[in-house]
Amino acid sequence: MARVKVLLTGATGYIGGTVLSTLLASQSHRIRDISITALVRRQEQADKLVSSRVTPLIFRGLDDLELLERVASEHEVVIHTASGFHTASAEALIAGLQKRSMDSYYIHTSGTWNLAEASLAELDAQVLELTDNENIIKLEEELETQRPFPQRATDLRVMSAVAGSRVKAYIIMPPDVYGFGTGLFAKTTPQIEDMARDALKHGQAACIRNEDGIVGYVHVADLATLYVVLLDKLLADDAAASVSEGIYFCSAGTHNWKETTERIGKIGFRDSRLVSAMPKAISINEAAERWSGGDVRNLRMGYCSRFSTKPEKAMDLGWRPQKDQGDWLAWIDTSFQAALKKPGEG
Ligand SMILES: NC(=O)c1ccc[n+]([C@@H]2O[C@H](COP(=O)([O-])OP(=O)(O)OC[C@H]3O[C@@H](n4cnc5c(N)ncnc54)[C@H](OP(=O)(O)O)[C@@H]3O)[C@@H](O)[C@H]2O)c1
Structure with a gap:
């Protein structure tokens, strides 16, 4: 055939x-x-x-x-x-x-x-x-x-x-x-690594004030x-x-974005890379500037939705x-280490 x-x-x-x-x-x-x-x-x-x-x-x-x-x-x-x-x-x-x-x-x-x-x-x-x-x-x-x-x-x-x-x-x-992807070219997607890099840049992780996005x-x-x-x-x-x-x-x-950013905070503080383990609460507009190129709509879709x-x-x-919550949490740690190696990007 x-x-x-x-x-x-x-x-x-x-x-x-x-x-x-x-x-x-x-x-x-x-x-x-x-x-x-x-x-x-x-x-x-x-x-x-x-x-x-x-x-x-x-x-x-x-x-x-x-x-x-x-x-x-x-x-x-x-x-x-x-x-x-x-x-x-x-x-x-x-x-x-x-x-x-x-x-x-x-x-x-x-x-x-x-x-x-x-x-x-x-x-x-x-x-x-x-x-x-x-x-x-x-x-x-x-x-x-x-x-x-x-x-x-x-x-x-x-x-x-x-x-x-x-x-x-x-x-x-x-x-x-x-x-990690298993293709021959792009191996990762940048979302969590970018967030970790943003925390390193500001010396503290951030979460969005009065929002509790779950995706x-x-x-x-x-x-x-x-x-x-x-x-x-x-x-x-x-x-x-x-x-x-x-x-x-x-x-x-x-996952809950607040907990995800708290994990970034904890890892960074433990490794003496961030000034606090607790994320700083920032406004939606500031989060949009930092995480979605100033696009508030995209920011809300990505980080404020609950579904x-x-x-x-x-x-x-x-x-x-086959992968579970433990793999997801480990990925946040991996992404933080990757951001440490490439602090200039993002
Ligand atoms: N990544 C995520 O977390 C995620 C989550 C939900 C949904 N998605 C959906 O999945 C899609 C793919 O995501 P991804 O993370 O795999 O993206 P990616 O790593 O950026 O890969 C995109 C692939 O498409 C090719 N490509 C992009 N634009 C092209 C164009 N104009 N002409 C020809 N080839 C083009 C790229 O080729 P080159 O190597 O030549 O650039 C590359 O092979 C997204 O568009 C989105 O709709 C992604």
């Missing part, structure tokens, strides 16, 4: 690189039988990625829509990890799959920030508990009419683009991702495993029909995250 051809974007990135290495390490006979085309922007990336199962293809970038559509039409599966925000590339990849005369699968990467504004509330408000068996697309539609957000708009466009066609779409929606986390290895578990299910004979389309949550737990995303659909597929 001909090998199933999978097109992957973002193979040099943190998530995409880890997805690629996890695909290549999979022992599933279905996954071992796929061939992978990895779209990359530079020759040196292609040179590092090429192998018997990976064919790198150099392209100009996600705005090269003609190429994306053409290349996607030559594959049965597209895994798009390069950006959750780039609507046109998602549309072009889906349009390419739609040129095929058979069922095909589009796996998209999004993020739970899309839902954050549903939970922004007063400090004593309940944590909003969402599961992916609810109609999350409808929630995204409602939020989008109130205030547009590109990553959310892309999800909605993905779902409307595939409607009524033979392309099935699966949107993986990670919360805060942490841990999910997932280790990048667990996240990548979900892509592989999903793909394996889609490739199994007769199983694809039972895999529901749409949003897939993948949170392995939640959890229970991954019921992923669990139904058999996905089980």
Whole structure:
């Protein structure tokens, strides 16, 4: 039987690189039988990625829509990890799959920030508990009419683009991702390290006054495993029909930003790098200046929202995250040490 051809974007990135290495390490006979085309922007990336199962293809970038559509039409599966925000590339990849005369699968990467504004509330408000068996697309539609957000708009466009066609779409929606990636290029995502670096710069960690944000986390290895578990299910004979389309949550737990910054404070004070173990309470505006380039809306979405995303659909597929709260807490320590080594950045 001909090998199933999978097109992957973002193979040099943190998530995409880890997805690629996890695909290549999979022992599933279905996954071992796929061939992978990895779209990359530079020759040196292609040179590092090429192998018997990976064919790198150099392209100009996600705005090269003609190429994306053409290349996607030559594959049965597209895994798009390069950006959750780039609507046109998602549309072009889906349009390419739609040129095929058979069922095909589009796996998209999004993020739970899309839902954050549903939970922004007063400090004593309940944590909003969402599961992916609810109609999350409808929630995204409602939020989008109130205030547009590109990553959310892309999800909605993905779902409307595939409607009524033979392309099935699966949107993986990670919360805060942490841990060392296993790809050949980007190994980390900067969020916690940047926060530690900011504490070092000011001599004290900081938390947002009168806010108590709670959000999910997932280790990048667990996240990548979900892509592989999903793909394996889609490739199994007769199983694809039972895999529901749409949003897939993948949170392995939640963390509280106040406690996260307290941990940074404790580590820094213990190591005589910070003047106090207690974070300094700062205003939302100051936090936005320090942590989100002055963007108060993004700051509130990332650090003030209070919600959890229970991954019921992923669990139904058999996905089980291996990393737990201890790994998350250890990551804060690791990130602090990394910030100490590169104090000038950020
Ligand atoms: N990281 C997180 O914590 C997190 C959390 C939730 C959701 N997400 C979602 O996941 C997506 C990917 O995140 P990530 O952390 O893996 O990002 P990343 O490490 O920055 O990787 C991005 C990848 O996409 C490629 N890429 C970016 N822009 C491109 C363009 N215009 N044309 C062609 N290739 C392009 C990069 O290629 P080069 O190597 O050539 O630059 C790289 O391979 C985000 O956009 C977001 O929607 C991420």
